[in-house]
Amino acid sequence: MTLINGKTKLTGIIGDPIDHTLSPVIQNAAFKDLGINWLYVPLLVKASQLEEAIAGIKALNFKGINVTMPHKETVIPYLDEVSSYASLAGAVNTINNENGKLIGYNSDGQGFLRSLEEASFSAENKKVFLFGSGGAARSLAVILALSGAASISVANRNKDKAEHLVSLLQSRFDNCTAEAIGLMEDYPSKIKESDLIINSTPVGWDTNESLLKSTDIRQGQLVADLVYVPEQTALLTEAKKAKAKILPGKQMLLYQGAASFEIWTTMHPSIKAMREALDKALTK
Known part of the structure; x- marks a missing residue:
């Protein structure tokens, strides 16, 4: 298990509901495989609390966040900048915290x-x-x-x-x-x-x-x-x-997750490690 300490970089996913997500499984497997001190956590965020949650990401210095239902479209006004593709699609599923500037992307x-x-x-x-x-x-x-x-x-x-x-x-x-x-x-x-x-x-x-x-x-x-x-x-x-x-849906989950990982870390994750962790979770 990764040692969590004052140097741990935080990432996660916001949505409602959130208890079903397997994104933590694949992202934490990728962090572990590369031996980097990062952690990914699921965060329940109600629609009425979205603005506060986004402000909290910046205040708590999260390095990055994934966005799932029902916030992919409504999160955009609370970001500092949005990539051209995410702007065209009108939806954000990945937020990168670049020195306090929250930039929205779409890896879906x-x-x-x-x-x-x-x-x-x-x-x-x-x-x-x-x-x-x-x-x-x-x-x-x-x-x-x-x-x-x-x-x-x-x-x-x-x-x-x-x-x-x-x-x-x-x-x-x-x-x-x-x-x-x-x-x-x-x-x-x-x-x-x-x-x-x-x-x-x-x-x-x-x-x-x-x-x-x-x-x-x-x-x-x-x-x-x-x-x-x-x-x-x-x-x-x-x-x-x-x-x-x-x-199957696990394929898109895997590859959009890998793309988000690269945005946050600028590193290439092991698709093999992520796939193995996902397959193990799906068989439980």
Whole structure:
């Protein structure tokens, strides 16, 4: 166990809820592997306390923080600066404390692209169907559009939120068509036409719920679920029944975490050490 002392550099993650997160597992494994005196802790932060929490990060001299639901979009006004990509996506998942200056970044898109590369999938000229329109969805939609996706269909229970994300895509990307779909609408044809299906909602977290049945999915598609508990979600089970390819949520968790690690430490973490720790935690 790492000795915690007055020289320990603090990092962590804020969100609500927070008890489910496995980010501490992978980050602390990476710190241990490199033998550096850093610590990563989960911090429950209610929406009403977000401004105070961000001020506390600076006051307590945290070196860096990850941001998860529901704060990825609402945290932006409390930061000193935001990277160009995070600003475009309208969402921050990583904060770096640079000598008292809090700078917001977004590693979700980079992490998802690396997981796609590992699955031998290129977004160029592909049709994407995206469930959700929150902070993670915005990051993925933007990175996929930047990567040359031909179209992105955004489905959300609140169609107005989906339309807001679609408006962003339409205003910035001329070569990527985008449309909003309400979850109560009939969209099976759009699903079947898609090359990549992504669930960026919490549906399926530690439950047997799935947004789709195997009959909605076709062979040859790639189905990605950002939910990583359980590792084999109900959606991924349905995808396997349809003989589609699957991309578990742990892949994006791993790679976005590695990108955040690099922002904070300027060091390259061991993906192997992080993956082994994550796999061990998921089997418990």
